[in-house]
Amino acid sequence: MIITALPILIPFVLIVIMIISRSLVFSKITGIIGSLGLLILSVIIFYKIDKQGFLVLNMAGWKSPYGITLVVDFLSGLMLTISSIIVLAISIYAYKSLSLEKGVTKFYVFFFSLIMGVNGAFITGDVFNLYVWFEVMLISSFVLITFGKSKEQLEGGIKYLALNLLGSLFFLAGLGLLYGKTGTLNMAHLADILRNDNQVILMNTSAILFFIAFGIKAAVFPLFFWLPASYHTANITISSLFAGLLTKVGVYAFIRFFTLFFVHDQAFWHQFLLIIAGFTMVIGGMSASIHYDTRKILSFHIISQIGYMIMGLGIYTPLAIAGAIFFTIHNMIAKTNTFIVAGLIYKLKGSFYLKDVGGIIKQNPMLAILFIIPAFALAGVPPISGFFAKFILIKAGIDDGHFVIVILAVLTALLTLYSMIKIWNEAFLKKQPDNEFSGQNTVLSFVDMLPSIILGIMSILMGIFAFKVFDFTMQAADQLIEGTGYINNILNK
Amino acid sequence: MNSIILQIAARHIKALLVLFAIIALLRGHNYPGGGFIGGLLAALSVIYYGFAFNAKQVRDKLKISPTTYIALGLSLVVLSFVPSILNQLELMQGVWLKVQIPILGELKLGTPLLFDIGVFLTVIGVTFLFFFSLTKVE
Amino acid sequence: MEILLAILVGILYTAGVYMILRRSIVKFIIGIIFLSNATNLLVFLASGIVSGKPVFVGEELADASQMADPLPQALVLTAIVIGFGIVVFTLALKFKFFELTGTDDLDQLKKTDT
Numbered sequence: 001m002i003i004t005a006l007p008i009l010i011p012f013v014l015i016v017i018m019i020i021s022r023s024l025v026f027s028k029i030t031g032i033i034g035s036l037g038l039l040i041l042s043v044i045i046f047y048k049i050d051k052q053g054f055l056v057l058n059m060a061g062w063k064s065p066y067g068i069t070l071v072v073d074f075l076s077g078l079m080l081t082i083s084s085i086i087v088l089a090i091s092i093y094a095y096k097s098l099s100l101e102k103g104v105t106k107f108y109v110f111f112f113s114l115i116m117g118v119n120g121a122f123i124t125g126d127v128f129n130l131y132v133w134f135e136v137m138l139i140s141s142f143v144l145i146t147f148g149k150s151k152e153q154l155e156g157g158i159k160y161l162a163l164n165l166l167g168s169l170f171f172l173a174g175l176g177l178l179y180g181k182t183g184t185l186n187m188a189h190l191a192d193i194l195r196n197d198n199q200v201i202l203m204n205t206s207a208i209l210f211f212i213a214f215g216i217k218a219a220v221f222p223l224f225f226w227l228p229a230s231y232h233t234a235n236i237t238i239s240s241l242f243a244g245l246l247t248k249v250g251v252y253a254f255i256r257f258f259t260l261f262f263v264h265d266q267a268f269w270h271q272f273l274l275i276i277a278g279f280t281m282v283i284g285g286m287s288a289s290i291h292y293d294t295r296k297i298l299s300f301h302i303i304s305q306i307g308y309m310i311m312g313l314g315i316y317t318p319l320a321i322a323g324a325i326f327f328t329i330h331n332m333i334a335k336t337n338t339f340i341v342a343g344l345i346y347k348l349k350g351s352f353y354l355k356d357v358g359g360i361i362k363q364n365p366m367l368a369i370l371f372i373i374p375a376f377a378l379a380g381v382p383p384i385s386g387f388f389a390k391f392i393l394i395k396a397g398i399d400d401g402h403f404v405i406v407i408l409a410v411l412t413a414l415l416t417l418y419s420m421i422k423i424w425n426e427a428f429l430k431k432q433p434d435n436e437f438s439g440q441n442t443v444l445s446f447v448d449m450l451p452s453i454i455l456g457i458m459s460i461l462m463g464i465f466a467f468k469v470f471d472f473t474m475q476a477a478d479q480l481i482e483g484t485g486y487i488n489n490i491l492n493k
Numbered sequence: 494m495n496s497i498i499l500q501i502a503a504r505h506i507k508a509l510l511v512l513f514a515i516i517a518l519l520r521g522h523n524y525p526g527g528g529f530i531g532g533l534l535a536a537l538s539v540i541y542y543g544f545a546f547n548a549k550q551v552r553d554k555l556k557i558s559p560t561t562y563i564a565l566g567l568s569l570v571v572l573s574f575v576p577s578i579l580n581q582l583e584l585m586q587g588v589w590l591k592v593q594i595p596i597l598g599e600l601k602l603g604t605p606l607l608f609d610i611g612v613f614l615t616v617i618g619v620t621f622l623f624f625f626s627l628t629k630v631e
Numbered sequence: 632m633e634i635l636l637a638i639l640v641g642i643l644y645t646a647g648v649y650m651i652l653r654r655s656i657v658k659f660i661i662g663i664i665f666l667s668n669a670t671n672l673l674v675f676l677a678s679g680i681v682s683g684k685p686v687f688v689g690e691e692l693a694d695a696s697q698m699a700d701p702l703p704q705a706l707v708l709t710a711i712v713i714g715f716g717i718v719v720f721t722l723a724l725k726f727k728f729f730e731l732t733g734t735d736d737l738d739q740l741k742k743t744d745t
Contacts, residue, residue, distance in 0.1 A: 005584045013571055019564040061583040128706055135713045142720055146727075154728040156743045158656070161721060165663055166651075168717075169670045172710055176674030181705065229743045598713065613665045627726065 003048070004057035004070045006041050007080055007123060008250050009327070011116035013104040018108040027108045028095045034112070035091040038119075039084040043075070049077040050472075053479070056125075064125075064490050065186035071125035071490060072478035075325060079122045079252055082329045084224040085458060086336050089114055090237065090450035093340055095235045096349070096448050107147065114140040114241070117478070121249050125490060127178065127185040130253065131171055138164055141246060144330055145234045155259065156233035157438045163226035167216030174209030179208065179454050188490035191261040198264070207262045218250025220310060221279035228287070231302075232295035232352075236343035239295060243302055251309045258313055259321060260482040266316070273314030277376055278408045281307030285415030292354045294342040294427070297419050298335070301378065304412055305331050308393055321477035322390035326470060328460060330377065330385040337374035337455040341367065344444060344452065345427055350437045354423065359432035364444060368428050373456040375420040377463075380413050385462035385469075392470065395471030419432070496545070503545035510538035519606075519614050528609035532616025540624050547629035559625065562618030569611030575602045635674050638675050643669035654737050660718065667714040671707045678703035 014034045021027045048055060048252040055072040058064060072080070082265065091111075098107060117137030126129050142164075179185055182193050194203065208311060212223065219227040227247070231239050252405035258269065283306025288297045309331070312324025344367055349357040361368045389415060397406040462469050479485055515536035521527030543551040576588040589603040642666050650662025679700060686701040729735060 002584055009571075009574070012567070016567045017570060019560055019567070058583055059585050060577075064559055128709075132709065132713070133718075139716060139720065142717075142724075146724060149727060149731075152743055154724065154731060155740050156729065157724060158740065159743070161724065162651075162663075165717060165721075166666075168713075169666050172670045173668075173673055176670070176677045176703075177675070179706070180677030180679065185702075220655070235744055325555040359518060432634050434669065599657075619716075623723075626723050627719065 001057060003041070003045060004055045004072055004123065007038065007119040008116055010038055010041065011112040011119065014112045015116065018105060018112060020132050021105055021108075024105055027089075027105045028098075029393055031091040031108050031111070032088070034094060035084070038090050039058060039081075042080040042084040045072055046077040046081050046435040049074055053485060057391060062183075063441075064492070065184050065189035067374035068129050069119065069125035069186060069188070069490055069492060070123050071187075071486070072123050073250070074472065074479050075255065075487060076122045078325065078329055078472060078476060079117060079144075079248070083118055083245055083248075085454070086241070086332060088335060088456050089340070090241045090244075092447070092454070093240065093343070093451040094237050098235075098344060100150075105206055107144070110143045111241070114144065114245075115152050118173065118249055125187050127175055127187060127190070127455070131168070132170065133176060134249070134253075135168060137246070137249065138168065141242065144238045146249075146374070146404055147232060147235055147238060150233075152233045156483050158232035160226050160230035163216055163223075167213045167223075169217070170209050171213035177202075177209065178206040184492070187256070187260060189317070190485045190493065194261045194488045195263060195483060195487075203262070203264045203423070206269075207265075210257055210262070214250045214253045215276075216250075216456060218247050218254060218306050218310075219235060219303050221276050221283060222369070224280070224284070224306075227303060228296060228299045231299040234291060235475045236339065236346060237268065240343065242335050242433060243298065243339045244332045246327055247302055247306060248332050250328045251306060251324075254329075255313055255324060257301065257482070259316075259477075260486065261485060270314050270316050273310055274402060277311035277314050278405050279307075280304065281412040282408055282415075285412040285419075287452040288419045289415055289422070292426075294352045294354060294423060295339070296303075296346065297423065298338050298342060301416065301419065302335060303337075304416065305335070306380070307412065308390065308409060311409060312376070312393050312396065314398050314405070315393075315402055317396055317400055318474065318477045318481055319392065319399065320396035322470065322473040324390065325473040327389040328393055329469075329473075330389045330459070333455050333458050333462070334374040334377040334386060337452055337459065338371075338378065340408070340452045340455070341371045346369070347448065348442050348444060349427075354426035356433065356435060356437050357427050357428035359428075361428040367444065369451045370449060370456055371424070371428065373459055377459045379420050381416040381417075383460075383463045383466075385459045385466070388466040388470065389400050444490050454465060501624055503542045507538045507552045508541055510534055512546070512617055514538070514613075518609060528612030531609075532613040533620060535613070536620035536624075540620070543624065543628070548625065552625060555571040555621070558577035559604075559618040561612050561619035562621065564618075564625050565613045566614030566616075568620060569614065571608055571611075573611060574605050632684060633676065633680060634673060637682070640669050640672050640676060643672065656728070656737060657735060659737065660721050660725065663721065664714075665720055667710070667718075671710050671714070674710065675703055675707050678706075700719050 014030065017030055018027055021030065045055065049072060053073070057070040058071065059068040084144065090166045092109070114137055117133045117140060120133035121130055121137065124133060142157065142161050145160055146153050175185065181188060183455040184190055184193065215223045231242060234242070284300050284307060284324070288300035288304060291300065308327050309324045311322045312327060345357065345360065346352050348364060348367065351357055373384060377384040389410065393488050394406050394409055398408070419440040508565045514531040517526035517534060518528055518531030521531065522613055539551060574585060577584060577586045582588070585603050587603050589601055592602060595599050641709065646666030647662045647669055650658050650665060681699050684697060685698040686699050700739055732739070
């Protein structure tokens, strides 16, 4: 069905429009309308998934496993919907935050090619196609991260590029070995072969290469160094987009690969993933606590939260996978929101450095509320989304007897809370220190705060309707772990 | 660079390369060749010219800007999806039109060709962009 | 043939890793080129290499035993294209960076780390 391919086609058409467009206002408005269209589309897709389970499209009529297949299952549908919400929020945010610099229309070209890459990665059912979408995403993100062409941005860009490039090479190498061993790259066919046939040898070489590739994309423990070195240099609009989407695509690939077909050496892999998860959480949380630059704190928090998602994957019960998915979608929204709020603080005060700013609670109480929602969501305070996500993960951990990781998860939650309280105390409660930033009197308009309001409401709704969301994530996890539905639907058995 | 041999060669090779590029483009559906390779060859003809003279001259002589090439190419790619959607086929499935031409025989025109021409133009545009950004002609 | 290619892949990986560990950005880019070529060869090699058989045999000769597997060739071709684009972008980035800072030394790039 054609609707399956629309999440890729709509951004593609928008890219063409944005290349032709010469007017900034036109680009901005088309951007917002286009993202709204994407959101409506992904909600329709999700509704269809809820009805029939899978949407499959064989490109150009080549039957699976020979052609490229696009598949939307519950996991893809959830990720698509949430990423569309983020895209909408960011395009509204960009309406105000991108000033009339030269070449801003170019921003939208790469913005939508990034979205095309992300959506493509979510819905593809073919490993090589996933690699291509990763590259589409990566090249657009290279351009976006060096967008302002300042010294710092170029430096961050070089680091970002260097490590992500290596990640892609690992991906390609793993994919080549996988093809050599199984003779297929279709995910359903791979699952069919690897689940039913223990004769396939040397799977761990491929699996570890994929682990390194996705580990670099998702910024897990020993491979995360590109993230804190580059995210804070970019324009805050772009940082917010990256924070919400990019690393989560890596996590998505992790969940997809390590539940659907890399199920061969469970004892080793789950132990390994849990160790990685523990280190990622704790080191991310601890590094965040020593920084005073808002963007740095939030960047390290991205890493720390990735740990929870990997933890769910490592425990590997249906409940834990559901928890990991719940955590991922909650985190995408809350993380983007915190970055947007950091951008608003910058707009209000003129600095990202916490020692420079203060007294926002008196100056703009609305902003304080907008900060509290995602901060509580990240720290896991009920009844906002993060509490339920962490609760599910911790429950799954206790049920399965992984006490060490559970203790680490709880401790990291405290570290997160500490960092959030630090931002709260320094930026909001403390009196404005007497410096060059004290004279700033920018007034934030409603449009400025609208994206943050949308995302905040989403976080709260996900908390209030946690059972409904949990239901969806549970279905996604069941589909992944059971696997036969996926295989049969795509290979038409 | 100021080599007289290169400069004279560039003038004559240009037309030859473009011709070769179009051949590569047209036979690309069933045989080696295709939009990407054709596009590279076509762009190469201009870039070769740029090496022989200098990039700025090429930039001034170019009538259509690189971004226009890209926009045109991508629009053709989008256009090539439309027949398959209208005919209720799977996305990107080829739709063929057979045209009888006197003397030459039957000619098969299809959406894959349209797609390839789109790729051809996009590659030309992108290669020009690369070339101009690396030789510092804005 | 396979053993020779395997050794070549190994040499390319070694050279690539050595180059990306050097201090200069230009050498880093050369290292990336080595590594991506090594990876392309690895994909080609791992998915079974046969000599003297074409991928396209025309409609009348469609016999699988006379054909090479077309998929790895398509994969490698795509990967080469992507690698080409990325190398050009890296070069442009390096250009811009050199213009702004006048340095080619990776050890100077410490400002965004802390």
